[in-house]
Amino acid sequence: xxxxxxxxxxxxxxxxxxxxxxxxxxxxxxxxxxxxxxxxxxxxxxxxxxxxxxxxxxxxxxxxxxxxxxxxxxxxxxxxxxxxxxxxxxxxxxxxxxxxxxxxxxxxxxxxxxxxxxxxxxxxxxxxxxxxxxxxxxxxxxxxxxxxxxxxxxxxxxxxxxxxxxxxxxxxxxxxxxxxxxxxxxxxxxxxxxxxxxxxxxxxxxxxxxxxxxxxxxxxxxxxxxxxxxxxxxxxxxxxxxxxxxxxxxxxxxxxxxxxxxxxxxxxxxxxxxxxxxxxxxxxxxxxxxxxxxxxxxxxxxxxxxxxxxxxxxxxxxxxxxxxxxxxxxxxxxxxxxxxxxxxxxxxxxxxxxxxxxxxxxxxxxxxxxxxxxxxxxxxx
Numbered sequence: 379x380x381x382x383x384x385x386x387x388x389x390x391x392x393x394x395x396x397x398x399x400x401x402x403x404x405x406x407x408x409x410x411x412x413x414x415x416x417x418x419x420x421x422x423x424x425x426x427x428x429x430x431x432x433x434x435x436x437x438x439x440x441x442x443x444x445x446x447x448x449x450x451x452x453x454x455x456x457x458x459x460x461x462x463x464x465x466x467x468x469x470x471x472x473x474x475x476x477x478x479x480x481x482x483x484x485x486x487x488x489x490x491x492x493x494x495x496x497x498x499x500x501x502x503x504x505x506x507x508x509x510x511x512x513x514x515x516x517x518x519x520x521x522x523x524x525x526x527x528x529x530x531x532x533x534x535x536x537x538x539x540x541x542x543x544x545x546x547x548x549x550x551x552x553x554x555x556x557x558x559x560x561x562x563x564x565x566x567x568x569x570x571x572x573x574x575x576x577x578x579x580x581x582x583x584x585x586x587x588x589x590x591x592x593x594x595x596x597x598x599x600x601x602x603x604x605x606x607x608x609x610x611x612x613x614x615x616x617x618x619x620x621x622x623x624x625x626x627x628x629x630x631x632x633x634x635x636x637x638x639x640x641x642x643x644x645x646x647x648x649x650x651x652x653x654x655x656x657x658x659x660x661x662x663x664x665x666x667x668x669x670x671x672x673x674x675x676x677x678x679x680x681x682x683x684x685x686x687x688x689x690x691x692x693x694x695x696x697x698x699x700x701x702x703x704x705x706x707x708x709x710x711x712x713x714x715x716x717x718x719x720x721x722x723x724x725x726x727x728x729x730x731x732x733x734x735x736x737x738x739x740x741x742x743x744x745x746x747x748x749x750x751x752x753x754x755x756x757x758x759x
Contacts, residue, residue: 379758381413382476384469384491389420389434389443390427396420396441397431399642401559401670408744409480410436412751414759419472421446421487428617430642442472447486458486466494473498478755483521484508492524501532501755503747505555509665509688510537510545526552534754536747538667540689553750555743556689557668559645560677562739568649570679570732573725574656579609580718583655583680585648585671588618591664595620598627599707601636604714612637613651652678657714660684661705676735681727683713697723698731 383406389398397403398420410416415438422443434441444465448457469491473479479495480503481488495502504525513519529535529551536555537545546552574580586592594614604610614624614637621639628637640651648671652658658675659682666688673693675682682699684690691701700713717724752758 379413379477379755380415380417380475381409381478381480382417382419382472382491383409383480383482384419384473384488385482386485386487387420387482388423388446389441390423390425390431391443392427396422396434396443397427398434399428399431401557403432403434404559404561404645404740405557405743406434406439407436408740409747410439411744412748412758413478414438416440417442417472417476419444419469419487419491428642430644430647432645442468444468444487454486462490470494470498473500476500478503478751478758480505482507483525484517486517489517489521496528496533502528503534503751504528504536506535506537507557507667508538509667510539512665532754534751536750540668541692555747556673556738557670558673558738558740558743559670560649560674560735560739562741564649565677565736565739568678569653571654571656573679573728574718574721576608576718576721579611580604580657580714581611581613581655582657582659582714583613583615583652583675584659585615585652585674586660586662586669588614588616588620588624589664590620591662592616592618592620593661593663593705594624595627596661596705596707596710597659598624598631598633598637600711600714601633602631603708603711605636607715608718610636613640613655614638615640615643615648615651617642649674649678652680655680657717658682658684658699659710659714660690661702661710662687663705666690673735673738676731677738679728679732681717681724681731683710683717693734694731696730696734698727698734 387402417440419442447461478501481491482505525535526546526549535552538557540554544550658680662685682694686701
């Protein structure tokens, strides 16, 4: 069967290869292993290629590039009205030639692909990759009206997240699916650091986009309180529009020797950095679907301190870390002090986290999706 994947995920082209960030390229490769042929429709960034990107590859995988819609934010929403008629014929032709369409929402290009697939009556697999139940924008509200309506028959809908309850109680055809970027081989071969012994420097790490809602500034501001108890270091992995602001906060607190900004890193480099630390700190103030960085930290045997949002409590409240209800610097510092006061339990938290993470590999992700699709559509490859 021929699969078409339609996504708004940013992609960069270099010579004849395509690159992107995060777990997306690993998931695309895993999806391609389910089908005999896969084509990815995505938009190509106009800006210079970033560092720390991964090449897109897969089984019989071809990339069909489209020019990136103009602008960003609300201006992009206006510009997409001009972008659609220019490229509609190309997307329509690709969908029509496919056997199955896989779209990812929220995202304007994924939503356009979803609507066109419904018009063409193509078997459709929609994966909601944001926070299920988020009604922040008009588009969010439309998507959460649409997906429960169409999740039946040949249309498969899966929501990124997890838990004991169904994503949508009124339509149990919608299933949870986790998000990951770790293979079984990677998981088995991670070089794990020794747990903190109480004598050496305590090493904290956070991974994610440096935006205001990720709340990295609160981790930095928590360090002076922690310095009163032990030597402390913080690794910050990621890039974003708050980088300069975070650098200023670090300098103003005199923490230049305690905080290291690594920028965007390759997947293997992130895992290596995680394995060389003691506690993963993730005080996000934004809605999260299924944060892959948290899962990667668990795979590296790190106990976590993270916010009570989305799937996070489901992952770490089983004695794998501490869930915080407040994300100010004092709350973060207090959680670190509580965790380090029970070193034996802290070590056991990391061991439990690693054991749980084994169930969340890319191979398991692929097989769960494949089984669900075959249940609806029959053999795929």
